[in-house]
Amino acid sequence: xxxxxxxxxxxxxxxxxxxxxxxxxxxxxxxxxxxxxxxxxxxxxxxxxxxxxxxxxxxxxxxxxxxxxxxxxxxxxxxxxxxxxxxxxxxxxxxxxxxxxxxxxxxxxxxxxxxxxxxxxxxxxxxxxxxxxxxxxxxxxxxxxxxxxxxxxxxxxxxxxxxxxxxxxxxxxxxxxxxxxxxxxxxxxxxxxxxxxxxxxxxxxxxxxxxxxxxxxxxxxxxxxxxxxxxxxxxxxxxxxxxxxxxxxxxxxxxxxxxxxxxxxxxxxxxxxxxxxxxxxxxxxxxxxxxxxxxxxxxxxxxxxxxxxxxxxxxxxxxxxxxxxxxxxxxxxxxxxxxxxxxxxxxxxxxxxxxxxxxxxxxxxxxxxxxxxxxxxxxxxxxxxxxxxxxxxxxxxxxxxxxxxxxxxxxxxxxxxxxxxxxxxxxxxxxxxxxxxxxxxxxxxxxxxxxxxxxxxxxxxxxxxxxxxxxxxxxxxxxxxxxxxxxxxxxxxxxxx
Amino acid sequence: xxxxxxxxxxxxxxxxxxxxxxxxxxxxxxxxxxxxxxxxxxxxxxxxxxxxxxxxxxxxxxxxxxxxxxxxxxxxxxxxxxxxxxxxxxxxxxxxxxxxxxxxxxxxxxxxxxxxxxxxxxxxxxxxxxxxxxxxxxxxxxxxxxxxxxxxxxxxxxxxxxxxxxxxxxxxxxxxxxxxxxxxxxxxxxxxxxxxxxxxxxxxxxxxxxxxxxxxxxxxxxxxxxxxxxxxxxxxxxxxxxxxxxxxxxxxxxxxxxxxxxxxxxxxxxxxxxxxxxxxxxxxxxxxxxxxxxxxxxxxxxxxxxxxxxxxxxxxxxxxxxxxxxxxxxxxxxxxxxxxxxxxxxxxxxxxxxxxxxxxxxxxxxxxxxxxxxxxxxxxxxxxxxxxxxxxxxxxxxxxxxxxxxxxxxxxxxxxxxxxxxxxxxxxxxxxxxxxxxxxxxxxxxxxxxxxxxxxxxxxxxxxxxxxxxxxxxxxxxxxxxxxxxxxxxxxxxxxx
Numbered sequence: 003x004x005x006x007x008x009x010x011x012x013x014x015x016x017x018x019x020x021x022x023x024x025x026x027x028x029x030x031x032x033x034x035x036x037x038x039x040x041x042x043x044x045x046x047x048x049x050x051x052x053x054x055x056x057x058x059x060x061x062x063x064x065x066x067x068x069x070x071x072x073x074x075x076x077x078x079x080x081x082x083x084x085x086x087x088x089x090x091x092x093x094x095x096x097x098x099x100x101x102x103x104x105x106x107x108x109x110x111x112x113x114x115x116x117x118x119x120x121x122x123x124x125x126x127x128x129x130x131x132x133x134x135x136x137x138x139x140x141x142x143x144x145x146x147x148x149x150x151x152x153x154x155x156x157x158x159x160x161x162x163x164x165x166x167x168x169x170x171x172x173x174x175x176x177x178x179x180x181x182x183x184x185x186x187x188x189x190x191x192x193x194x195x196x197x198x199x200x201x202x203x204x205x206x207x208x209x210x211x212x213x214x215x216x217x218x219x220x221x222x223x224x225x226x227x228x229x230x231x232x233x234x235x236x237x238x239x240x241x242x243x244x245x246x247x248x249x250x251x252x253x254x255x256x257x258x259x260x261x262x263x264x265x266x267x268x269x270x271x272x273x274x275x276x277x278x279x280x281x282x283x284x285x286x287x288x289x290x291x292x293x294x295x296x297x298x299x300x301x302x303x304x305x306x307x308x309x310x311x312x313x314x315x316x317x318x319x320x321x322x323x324x325x326x327x328x329x330x331x332x333x334x335x336x337x338x339x340x341x342x343x344x345x346x347x348x349x350x351x352x353x354x355x356x357x358x359x360x361x362x363x364x365x366x367x368x369x370x371x372x373x374x375x376x377x378x379x380x381x382x383x384x385x386x387x388x389x390x391x392x393x394x395x396x397x398x399x400x401x402x403x404x405x406x407x408x409x410x411x412x413x414x415x416x417x418x419x420x421x422x423x424x425x426x427x428x429x430x431x432x433x434x435x436x437x438x439x440x441x442x443x444x445x446x447x448x449x450x451x452x453x454x455x456x457x458x459x460x461x462x463x464x465x466x467x468x469x470x471x472x473x474x475x476x477x478x479x480x481x482x483x484x485x486x487x488x489x490x491x492x493x494x495x496x497x498x499x
Numbered sequence: 500x501x502x503x504x505x506x507x508x509x510x511x512x513x514x515x516x517x518x519x520x521x522x523x524x525x526x527x528x529x530x531x532x533x534x535x536x537x538x539x540x541x542x543x544x545x546x547x548x549x550x551x552x553x554x555x556x557x558x559x560x561x562x563x564x565x566x567x568x569x570x571x572x573x574x575x576x577x578x579x580x581x582x583x584x585x586x587x588x589x590x591x592x593x594x595x596x597x598x599x600x601x602x603x604x605x606x607x608x609x610x611x612x613x614x615x616x617x618x619x620x621x622x623x624x625x626x627x628x629x630x631x632x633x634x635x636x637x638x639x640x641x642x643x644x645x646x647x648x649x650x651x652x653x654x655x656x657x658x659x660x661x662x663x664x665x666x667x668x669x670x671x672x673x674x675x676x677x678x679x680x681x682x683x684x685x686x687x688x689x690x691x692x693x694x695x696x697x698x699x700x701x702x703x704x705x706x707x708x709x710x711x712x713x714x715x716x717x718x719x720x721x722x723x724x725x726x727x728x729x730x731x732x733x734x735x736x737x738x739x740x741x742x743x744x745x746x747x748x749x750x751x752x753x754x755x756x757x758x759x760x761x762x763x764x765x766x767x768x769x770x771x772x773x774x775x776x777x778x779x780x781x782x783x784x785x786x787x788x789x790x791x792x793x794x795x796x797x798x799x800x801x802x803x804x805x806x807x808x809x810x811x812x813x814x815x816x817x818x819x820x821x822x823x824x825x826x827x828x829x830x831x832x833x834x835x836x837x838x839x840x841x842x843x844x845x846x847x848x849x850x851x852x853x854x855x856x857x858x859x860x861x862x863x864x865x866x867x868x869x870x871x872x873x874x875x876x877x878x879x880x881x882x883x884x885x886x887x888x889x890x891x892x893x894x895x896x897x898x899x900x901x902x903x904x905x906x907x908x909x910x911x912x913x914x915x916x917x918x919x920x921x922x923x924x925x926x927x928x929x930x931x932x933x934x935x936x937x938x939x940x941x942x943x944x945x946x947x948x949x950x951x952x953x954x955x956x957x958x959x960x961x962x963x964x965x966x967x968x969x970x971x972x973x974x975x976x977x978x979x980x981x982x983x984x985x986x987x988x989x990x991x992x993x994x995x996x
Contacts (some may be wrong), residue, residue: 015545018541018542018544018545019542019545019546021538021539021541021542022519022523022542022543022545022546025522025523025526025539025542026519026522026523029522029526033530033726034741035722035723035724035725035726035741036723037721037723037724037740037741038724038738038740038741040740041515041518041738041739041740041741041778042518042522042738042741044515044518045515045516045518045519045522045738046519047515048512048515048516048519049516049519052549224534225532226532226533226534227532227534227535228532229530229532241535241538241539241542242538243534243535243537243538244531244532244534244535244538244539281538
């Protein structure tokens with residue numbers, strides 16, 4: 003057995019464990035009865051310890067050194083070695099007592115956050131969040147030392163391998179200079195629109211589900227390797243060959259669940275389209291969080307909020323709910339699905355205002371990890387940024403800096419991937435349309451094969467063969483910039499068609 | 500840390516793994532999409548290897564030796580040590596290559612069985628089943644050597660610790676002498692009954708489910724620590740504090756799903772009632788398969804096919820399905836629920852004919868493991884036993900020796916626990932009623948607390964503190980015999996009330 007085949011067998015076993023964890027997490031979020039919380043936490047903690055033990059196995063270092071000397075490896079194997087080294091480097095960077103301290107601080111902080119958010123009481127969260135932040139800084143420092151990165155970039159690197167804040171700063175400043183004025187412009191245009199008639203609800207959950215399933219099928223989701231269920235927070239999860247998505251239904255508003263389903267289906271198509279022969283190997287994994295988010299936002303924002311999709315989907319929507327009247331016309335539905343509003347809550351934001359929410363969080367978390375501002379000033383700094391970027395200030399911290407679980411749960415460095423994903427989605431969709439002129443006409447007739455075929459070839463099947471910049475350059479001709487995203491927003495929101 | 504606390508912590512971790520496996524198995528049977536079969540098999544195989552590694556950890560032998568010398572242990576800890584030693588002895592008895600060979604032979608045989616059953620083609624199964632049998636004999640010999648038991652008793656011991664075939668022979672011969680004549684008598688009595696009017700279906704699945712949930716609640720099932728779902732083969736599974744049951748619905752016949760739900764609820768009450776403070780420790784586990792089956796059959800057969808239960812439940816059934824007419828009277832429903840018929844299929848059998856199916860299998864598997872008959876003679880031996888015990892002969896092997904998955908899947912020594920369970924159920928229910936005269940009146944008014952309270956105290960909360968004979972003697976005054984079971988059958992089926 004060569005060192006590479008030993009590595010590959012070892013990481014295949016690690017994937018079997020990770021797949022088990024994926025299903026247990028899905029079950030926790032969709033099926034598990036409340037009384038099982040503690041028992042489940044013990045099972046998952048044990049599996050995580052075993053998984054960590056596998057990817058930090060002392061033999062890995064030796065296998066890697068030997069595999070580097072193997073001359074018989076194809077590009078996929080070479081990339082697999084690169085990914086294995088990256089995982090192994092990061093996973094072995096932290097002393098066990100830091101991992102344990104961080105895990106405990108996060109558990110305590112998540113609990114405190116739930117109460118603090120309900121009470122809109124930031125001071126009650128402050129000591130818990132300070133502890134999480136302190137430990138995240140230590141984690142960033144420890145990983146950064148091994149990777150030659152700043153603490154923030156080391157944290158970012160977990161979600162966005164190769165991602166650097168210097169680059170994100172430039173991309174986000176470009177957007178931040180553009181968005182406030184553009185938002186004003188869009189709001190003015192939309193204010194001059196005629197008001198569309200309301201759609202009469204309620205919209206039965208069973209009918210919403212059936213419509214979602216139908217549209218998942220249209221797009222090409224493989225129900226032999228996945229399911230659609232309900233959870234409080236929609237997600238795409240599960241395991242290899244078992245890619246499960248969730249949504250939540252509101253009987254008063256079907257629009258949200260449907261676009262949520264299309265969003266998660268975008269994630270799921272990426273997962274279902276990863277290189278089948280290498281499933282389980284690190285190189286088969288999705289390239290990064292920004293590329294993952296690009297696939298969900300491409301499907302939801304670029305494809306399914308287009309006039310073409312709504313032209314195709316409007317009759318299905320009307321039929322699903324027995325709708326009548328002008329509100330069900332494709333144009334009216336399109337206006338409904340592209341309405342822009344300034345709001346306080348990120349997860350409710352439209353594609354025009356969403357980046358402002360992300361840029362704000364990115365700036366603040368980078369400053370906090372870099373120890374450039376005291377945590378106690380978070381609420382006022384948050385509100386000042388909201389004023390600058392969005393022109394609105396939340397009336398309380400529940401609608402402000404307490405709204406997201408990311409920081410309490412240790413997800414520092416994650417936020418920028420949302421907007422990197424939105425920009426990537428625009429750039430990829432644009433390139434796809436140039437290469438395959440039948441993509442938009444296909445969507446208009448309910449045929450997603452031109453689009454999904456292109457994505458399969460250029461993104462999904464590539465797994466982690468290339469670094470993000472290379473993947474994007476091969477797919478779109480250049481690394482990420484903000485240009486196409488801005489052009490997309492201008493075209494969709496300010497060219498009065 | 501004492502040796503005992505080391506053991507206890509170690510087996511607590513093993514339980515966390517076993518709980519993970521329980522949920523993954525549940526998911527495989529209820530939720531998993533077909534395309535995930537292979538991926539799931541890999542995850543579960545890995546977790547099983549890890550679990551096996553934990554309970555065969557070399558330190559266990561030392562800890563056991565040290566713990567034996569500890570003088571500070573209460574009876575629960577002492578019983579826990581006894582159970583740990585039993586598990587450890589059995590799990591360390593087999594050489595790894597035998598485990599692997601058996602696992603492979605079982606996988607191949609299960610696949611061959613599915614086809615052979617569909618084709619009613621025993622010869623096509625024969626070579627696969629011969630291999631499984633050969634390896635089961637070896638497993639029985641290896642375990643038997645460590646336990647001082649015959650190969651068959653060693654296999655039986657896995658499901659029924661302390662169970663011995665000599666004892667089962669006597670109990671089953673008692674029943675075998677009684678049942679054929681008794682069945683004749685019951686059939687003659689039932690043939691003289693007036694024919695009850697048919698119940699008009701179809702019975703909507705949602706209404707069946709709601710009725711099942713309602714009755715689970717009546718009996719005291721804790722939905723905070725469990726769920727009800729659908730699977731092809733009903734079971735009770737899941738994890739500690741997460742005891743999930745399943746059923747299957749037939750729109751043409753609601754009776755079956757409801758009694759199936761009550762059966763699995765009986766299992767679930769046992770699981771939910773095990774000693775909470777020791778969950779995860781071997782001593783907290785259900786005592787044996789026969790005791791487990793006694794709890795399901797007590798609930799289904801003794802309690803829920805009683806006139807008292809049907810008196811209470813009839814209006815709920817009628818209301819659930821909008822039923823009208825004399826068929827919905829409690830007496831008519833009771834006759835429906837106690838109808839006896841000679842049939843070929845074990846899982847469809849009523850409580851009078853079921854033991855014949857089990858005795859037949861027990862005799863045959865004992866002879867096969869003991870190498871007292873050639874496997875090729877199984878079909879003819881099966882049919883001869885059917886003639887002797889039930890007076891009917893299946894027209895083909897699909898309805899005969901190919902009907903059960905137990906032997907192809909390596910479950911040799913399991914069958915007798917069904918009928919030991921039925922006998923135990925009768926003996927326990929009888930003792931409970933003597934001790935708590937309000938049990939049957941309680942059932943008649945939909946109040947199961949007298950019954951379940953008694954079971955909690957005398958069976959569920961006892962876990963594996965006592966050996967089966969001791970548990971039964973403490974609960975009912977004596978070890979198991981066939982007397983009460985026969986008396987129950989006579990009273991229910993031949994005293995024309």
